[in-house]
């Protein structure tokens with residue numbers, strides 16, 4: 001294996017087939033502030049374009065393990081092998097990666113923090129920031145072990161392209177998968193929700209009971225902004241939209257740069273899943289709706305009046 005400088009930071013590549021998910025680039029940018037990023041590609045072989053993309057965001061090496069890593073114990077073992085010299089591991093905080101991170105910590109004795117919004121090295125230790133308890137507390141955590149594992153939330157770091165980045169070396173890492181207690185017999189992705197995955201989307205437009213079940217404007221606005229469609233639990237319970245769109249304590253936690261809540265009252269269970277978003281915009285008929293307490297911009301009015309106006313204005317400004 002070709003060597004890299006000290007302070008290797010192993011970044012697990014999050015991808016859909018050969019398409020690298022944008023939170024991977026954010027994780028690489030964060031890794032670059034902690035040490036020397038190496039990208040870890042588990043399963044299959046990256047295309048030359050994918051390797052170049054990883055280099056563009058700071059990876060000096062792409063380490064490849066061709067193993068079926070859909071079982072977290074195998075993923076953790078593969079990540080441990082690929083990052084055998086790493087002082088820090090960075091993964092995107094998805095459900096499966098959080099399990100991989102904790103199993104990796106068991107294997108390596110590392111300290112682990114998931115759902116981080118940032119990380120830095122302070123006095124030789126990795127320190128992370130997070131929001132916890134339904135985003136009601138900001139917390140700073142220090143990892144006391146020599147090796148740190150950081151699960152980082154999407155949209156919390158601005159990905160930065162490195163000018164004239166060199167093409168990273170691709171290194172095949174030998175790996176023998178551990179014998180597992182379970183065997184994956186069959187797996188296929190649930191039909192993807194429309195557009196960008198909710199947890200990764202830089203913009204989320206959510207509709208609640210106030211939509212009355214009509215999501216046409218919510219979808220149109222989300223599409224216009226390049227975002228994903230979210231929903232409150234009441235809306236998904238009504239069967240107006242599928243459960244994979246649910247934002248909140250029971251649903252997906254999102255931290256987009258922009259979160260639009262239309263016809264959502266802002267119950268604590270909903271807020272817990274979106275309160276850490278960058279900018280929050282609410283549209284609600286009720287001026288006393290709790291959602292306005294955490295909103296940066298609030299519009300009192302019907303979403304059926306406000307959203308068409310906003311859509312028309314944005315199209316006008318864009319000249320489309």
Ligand SMILES: Cc1cc2nc3c(=O)[nH]c(=O)nc-3n(C[C@H](O)[C@H](O)[C@H](O)COP(=O)(O)OP(=O)(O)OC[C@H]3O[C@@H](n4cnc5c(N)ncnc54)[C@H](O)[C@@H]3O)c2cc1C
Pocket residue numbers: 207208209210211231232233234235246247248249250251252262263264265266267268269270273283284285286289301302303304
């Ligand atoms: C254990 C537990 C877990 C939960 N987990 C979640 C979760 O993960 N996610 C979640 O969302 N909820 C969750 N809930 C449910 C949560 O408590 C609320 O009941 C739910 O979020 C309310 O959804 P809503 O805001 O769409 O509906 P409502 O509270 O009924 O609010 C509808 C809002 O729409 C406004 N409105 C009506 N018409 C219009 C219009 N034309 N234009 C603009 N505004 C309009 C109203 O003024 C009102 O504020 C959970 C509850 C429990 C008990």
